[in-house]
Amino acid sequence: MSEPDKSLFDLLAQRGVSRRGFLKFCATTASMLGLPPSMSSAVAEALTQAARRPSVIWLSFQECTGCTESLTRAYSPTIESLIFDAISLDYHHTLQAASGDAAEEARAQAMKANYGSYLLLVDGSIPLGEGGAYSTIAGHTNLSMLKEVAEGAAAVVSIGTCAAFGGLPMANPNPTGAVSVKDIVQDKPVMNVPGCPPIPNVIVGVVAHFLTFGALPELDALGRPKVFYGDTIHDRCYRRPFYDRGLFAKTFDDEGARNGWCLYELGCKGPTTYNACATLKWNGGTSFPIQSGHGCLGCSEPKFWDGGGFYTALSTPIQPVTGAAVTAALAGAAVGAAVAFGNQSTKGKAKAAHTKVTIDDLEKA
Amino acid sequence: MSASFERGMAAFREVMDSPIASFFSSCVHCGLCAEACLFYTETGDPKYTPIHKLDPLKRVWQQEYTLLGRLGALVGLSKPVTEKELEQWSELVYDSCTLCGRCSMVCPVGNDIAYMVRKMREGMSAAGVAPEGMIGATQRAVTLGSPMGVKLPALQAQIRAQEAETGLSIPMDVQGADYMVLLSSMEVMNFPEYIGALGKIFRQAGVSWTLSSKAFEATNSGIQIGASDIAAELVQRIVDAAEGLGVKTVISPECGHAFTAIRWEGPNLIGRPYRFEVKHILEVLEELRQAGRLRTQGCDERPLTFHDPCQIARRGGVIEQPRNLLKSVASDFREMEEHGAMNWCCGGGGGVSANDRAEELRLVAFKRKKGQVEALGVDTLVTACANCRIILEEGLEHYNMDVEVVGLTELVAEHLIEDDK
Numbered sequence: 001m002s003e004p005d006k007s008l009f010d011l012l013a014q015r016g017v018s019r020r021g022f023l024k025f026c027a028t029t030a031s032m033l034g035l036p037p038s039m040s041s042a043v044a045e046a047l048t049q050a051a052r053r054p055s056v057i058w059l060s061f062q063e064c065t066g067c068t069e070s071l072t073r074a075y076s077p078t079i080e081s082l083i084f085d086a087i088s089l090d091y092h093h094t095l096q097a098a099s100g101d102a103a104e105e106a107r108a109q110a111m112k113a114n115y116g117s118y119l120l121l122v123d124g125s126i127p128l129g130e131g132g133a134y135s136t137i138a139g140h141t142n143l144s145m146l147k148e149v150a151e152g153a154a155a156v157v158s159i160g161t162c163a164a165f166g167g168l169p170m171a172n173p174n175p176t177g178a179v180s181v182k183d184i185v186q187d188k189p190v191m192n193v194p195g196c197p198p199i200p201n202v203i204v205g206v207v208a209h210f211l212t213f214g215a216l217p218e219l220d221a222l223g224r225p226k227v228f229y230g231d232t233i234h235d236r237c238y239r240r241p242f243y244d245r246g247l248f249a250k251t252f253d254d255e256g257a258r259n260g261w262c263l264y265e266l267g268c269k270g271p272t273t274y275n276a277c278a279t280l281k282w283n284g285g286t287s288f289p290i291q292s293g294h295g296c297l298g299c300s301e302p303k304f305w306d307g308g309g310f311y312t313a314l315s316t317p318i319q320p321v322t323g324a325a326v327t328a329a330l331a332g333a334a335v336g337a338a339v340a341f342g343n344q345s346t347k348g349k350a351k352a353a354h355t356k357v358t359i360d361d362l363e364k365a
Numbered sequence: 366m367s368a369s370f371e372r373g374m375a376a377f378r379e380v381m382d383s384p385i386a387s388f389f390s391s392c393v394h395c396g397l398c399a400e401a402c403l404f405y406t407e408t409g410d411p412k413y414t415p416i417h418k419l420d421p422l423k424r425v426w427q428q429e430y431t432l433l434g435r436l437g438a439l440v441g442l443s444k445p446v447t448e449k450e451l452e453q454w455s456e457l458v459y460d461s462c463t464l465c466g467r468c469s470m471v472c473p474v475g476n477d478i479a480y481m482v483r484k485m486r487e488g489m490s491a492a493g494v495a496p497e498g499m500i501g502a503t504q505r506a507v508t509l510g511s512p513m514g515v516k517l518p519a520l521q522a523q524i525r526a527q528e529a530e531t532g533l534s535i536p537m538d539v540q541g542a543d544y545m546v547l548l549s550s551m552e553v554m555n556f557p558e559y560i561g562a563l564g565k566i567f568r569q570a571g572v573s574w575t576l577s578s579k580a581f582e583a584t585n586s587g588i589q590i591g592a593s594d595i596a597a598e599l600v601q602r603i604v605d606a607a608e609g610l611g612v613k614t615v616i617s618p619e620c621g622h623a624f625t626a627i628r629w630e631g632p633n634l635i636g637r638p639y640r641f642e643v644k645h646i647l648e649v650l651e652e653l654r655q656a657g658r659l660r661t662q663g664c665d666e667r668p669l670t671f672h673d674p675c676q677i678a679r680r681g682g683v684i685e686q687p688r689n690l691l692k693s694v695a696s697d698f699r700e701m702e703e704h705g706a707m708n709w710c711c712g713g714g715g716g717v718s719a720n721d722r723a724e725e726l727r728l729v730a731f732k733r734k735k736g737q738v739e740a741l742g743v744d745t746l747v748t749a750c751a752n753c754r755i756i757l758e759e760g761l762e763h764y765n766m767d768v769e770v771v772g773l774t775e776l777v778a779e780h781l782i783e784d785d786k
Contacts, residue, residue, distance in 0.1 A: 335432065339430075339431070339432050342435075343381075343430050346378055346381075346429055346430065347378060347379060347381060349378075350375045350376070350378035350379040351379050353375055354375070354376075354379060356594045357490070357491055357592045357593075357594040357595060358594070358595070359500075359503055359504040359507050359508070359595065361369070361372070361491065361493070362490055362493065362495055362500040362503060362504070362590065362592065363493055363500060364367060364369045364492075364493030364494070365367060365368045365369045365493065
């Protein structure tokens with residue numbers, strides 16, 4: 001898809017992106033990644049040097065193409081999407097012009113030419129049920145294709161919650177036996193960029209980091225880049241002061257909602273969700289769900305689909321409290337009541353035995 | 366086991382209430398209270414860690430009020446509290462605690478440690494292990510009407526002297542007066558000028574006030590030693606006198622724990638609300654000042670600072686009033702670094718001043734206040750508690766410091782505009 005001889009900058013210039021605009025993008029990306037300002041030139045250099053640009057293969061499995069949409073469907077063509085057009089994206093179901101054998105051939109060629117150094121991006125989960133028959137491409141199961149392509153990759157990036165944590169296909173009862181990329185690929189560095197979909201700047205940011213430094217950025221316990229997933233939505237939310245003051249919207253059209261109060265009681269999952277929505281926002285920095293009046297769904301967290309109703313507050317139990325939990329609670333209450341009763345009688349006896357303390361009682365008898 | 370010990374243990378069981386249970390169960394053993402206690406900071410001895418002072422009470426709670434503790438006691442895993450221990454703990458509960466409540470302020474889980482020490486003293490006093498000095502003071506308070514043994518004739522003599530000095534008459538037993546003034550025997554004996562100062566201030570403000578011959582003593586040794594029965598009897602005397610005279614407001618004097626006794630603990634002790642209000646003298650003075658009825662002139666130009674009495678500031682919430690009053694009559698008021706709700710105690714509150722055996726430790730603890738005063742470089746220390754005042758004077762004397770201690774009410778009275786009303 002790309003023209004390997006031309007530099008990225010030339011390609012961008014062809015499409016009307018000025019040098020100034022490109023450097024601005026590099027500086028923004030550097031700061032987004034938490035790099036010092038001096039690093040923006042390193043980012044620019046890395047992105048423009050055709051020779052060092054590794055091949056990128058994008059595999060799509062059980063997914064809705066929302067992640068690709070997030071990246072490409074901006075109102076106007078962004079530098080993010082142009083860069084993606086321009087890097088040597090050798091294989092992408094949705095974006096590639098080739099089809100059939102030609103497409104698979106392109107994948108085989110790219111793998112061969114860049115074996116051991118290409119970057120593998122995956123969106124969608126991998127079905128294991130029925131021998132993987134739930135999703136196949138050109139006669140290959142998703143499982144076999146992932147294993148084959150991951151073999152020669154320098155690193156793997158799971159784009160979106162489906163690839164990162166199984167996502168919607170894995171939601172209870174998980175009919176296809178879906179698993180995440182990390183469940184399959186265990187001998188390669190795998191970075192998760194979850195979100196349903198992830199923020200486009202985040203996708204490009206981590207790719208730019210890999211291109212610049214040849215390595216993945218620092219990851220958290222769930223394999224997510226800390227620069228974007230280091231804080232909860234809640235901690236960075238502009239409605240946080242209302243939470244701290246105990247001011248909550250109780251319905252979507254009450255006084256509190258109109259005043260822009262905290263949406264916690266309406267089920268906002270911001271307090272348990274790590275993502276950058278509250279700072280980077282969406283649609284070119286226009287807004288994000290909470291700003292438009294709806295609570296966070298927690299889409300960048302594992303099993304968000306099974307985490308209880310979107311409109312029940314985080315503090316309410318996910319499932320009805322039944323069985324052993326009820327028995328334990330009742331037993332606890334009974335023990336508590338018995339202890340309280342015993343304590344009342346201990347105290348009562350002491351009280352009943354109380355005789356007035358006079359000044360004579362102060363001396364030891 | 367003596368009868369007193371049995372009685373003390375029964376009192377421990379009796380004072381156990383939901384605050385104490387929740388405090389003990391929420392203690393995280395962080396030790397932050399140690400750094401808040403001047404007996405620990407000035408000695409460095411870990412036995413003065415405030416929560417440790419409550420150990421016997423805590424063990425009674427554990428062994429008799431918790432499930433695991435009871436099971437442990439059944440199989441002989443716990444160490445019961447002994448009479449000897451209570452004797453050992455007497456020093457920790459009485460000598461090294463002024464009930465100043467600074468530890469309660471820093472506790473990260475919000476435990477009111479001073480509240481628990483106050484409750485623990487109920488058991489300690491019933492067990493007969495309270496210090497001799499405090500027992501004597503309490504006995505005098507009940508039999509003579511004042512812990513220092515000040516009787517009505519002594520007060521009358523002081524009143525006559527003040528009347529002669531100020532040329533005013535000091536009202537006694539006036540039926541239906543607006544305010545009934547209480548005094549502490551410290552003031553009567555050591556600082557009678559407080560009475561004259563009040564006379565001058567109230568004359569200028571046009572306030573109707575009176576003393577009571579039946580109840581002039583505000584201090585309450587029962588609160589300090591931790592004997593609620595005795596404390597209630599002492600409060601009842603004041604309530605009877607105030608309601609007999611039909612006054613609207615009773616004024617607690619420049620005395621710390623007297624305010625705690627009459628303002629906060631009193632109604633609970635006698636088991637009913639008062640038919641009058643209780644205010645601290647500083648609250649009354651500030652009200653008069655704001656209403657324009659307290660007119661002063663001139664300013665004391667000496668560099669001076671204010672020592673907050675713990676029971677009035679930290680435990681009583683009277684913090685802004687003395688500062689407003691002081692700023693109206695002093696031009697060089699300097700604030701100690703830690704003041705108001707986080708002030709450091711003088712070291713003699715909560716009955717420590719009546720406890721002779723604690724004197725040596727008290728003077729060591731005074732180094733904290735000494736350091737605070739030295740850091741400011743002032744030569745005048747203003748306060749609003751006669752007990753603090755005595756303790757400050759003794760401490761300053763002991764460390765050869767040339768600092769004068771003044772009562773705030775007298776300082777205000779000195780600057781009143783003289784007129785011939």
